[in-house]
Amino acid sequence: MTDRRSLLALAAGVPLLGARAALAQAPAPAPLAADDPRMTERSIGRAGAPTVIEYFSLTCGHCASFHRDTMPRVKRDLVEAGRVRIVFRDFPLDAVALAAAQVARSLPADRYEPFVATLFQSQDRWAFARGANPQEELFKIAALAGMSRAQFDAAIGDQALARGILELRVKGQQEHNVNSTPTFVFGSRSVPGNMPFDRFAALVAEIR
Template sequence: MNRILPVIAIVLALVAAGAWWLTQGGQTPEPQQTSVSATSGAGVDAAQDDAAQGDVIEMVLGDADAPVTLIEYASFTCPHCATFHEQVFRSLKADYIDTGKVKMVFRDVYFDRVGLWASMVARCGGAERFWGMTDLMMKTQSDWARSGDPVAITAELKKIGRLAGLDDTQLQACMQDEDKAKSLVAWSEKNMGTHDVKGTPTLIINGTKHPNMSYSDLKPILDAQIGG
């Protein structure tokens, strides 16, 4: 679980960086011969809820009428979140989301400007590309998130965006959108305040807050809610 940074510090870090790291990172390596489907992670019965809060879209996966709503508060740079995605989310999706039992909501948390940049790229293609890019970002987090070099980080994020079908013009526009960055940070802070989120990943299951847990611990909680 990571400590939440003050929101104003994140915004100031983004603004202070200006466009330098974007323009310096303009020349990026060609993407590897892998691909991210525009609907990767969506599932046959998944429904994306595009209802925006202000100009921020809530990223939702699963049946809108599912008996259980699970909100995950996560950061793209949080190692525990990457582990949760790899060890819990995949089984959760197969057993509960794809079967219409659970609707999952992913809410971004920003510890640092790198996490904010990643979120802006993941959201750049809209809800239909978000889950595929999130999957790849979490899977490769250790490769891109901790290099310490803003140019290298943005190059890797752009590579992920291109694998999802976005071009450099789209990615540049998304990553330079300071108004969207400020909206995302304000939206995240409001959400965290609502559920008193102190670290990630934090789970809200039908309104009740739970800490990070294994899939074996999560299953009985979900089953109890479904059975009830």
């Protein structure tokens, strides 16, 4: 059986470019089923619209700033207008972000984006609050999204799910040269860093 601590150590302390090697060295749990609904694509927007991929970590302050300050207008002016589709890709940078990603993907797919938005809005309260237990604070938010304690414990204890998310992180490094969060992929162009709405909209307009 895989030592879960080795997976958490990967997210917590291994440099991004060393993630692939660390995964290769860790004993593998039984793989997730190919049709496991927790690993299906999470997205918002009209099918067929120009696609932007966002790689993010739920404990990344720059990601939180984008979701608080820019994403509401992106959703209103671009997504709801049918001008762009956003695909969300987990890229956890530490053990807390990995656990949060496991919980988010264990919710029904239609609750994923609202839950992620809530986590970013309340990041200081659950991820970095002084003296707080991040796992317990995370559970409080998950409970509001309809998750029971048993479901929560099963989600954060699922070694196969943790590895599946970390493998997505490695895939992001390989396919889109992601080495920081947030990173956005506009068509074939990877653009790192938080950005205001006007720049985001201009990059959407350039997608070919």
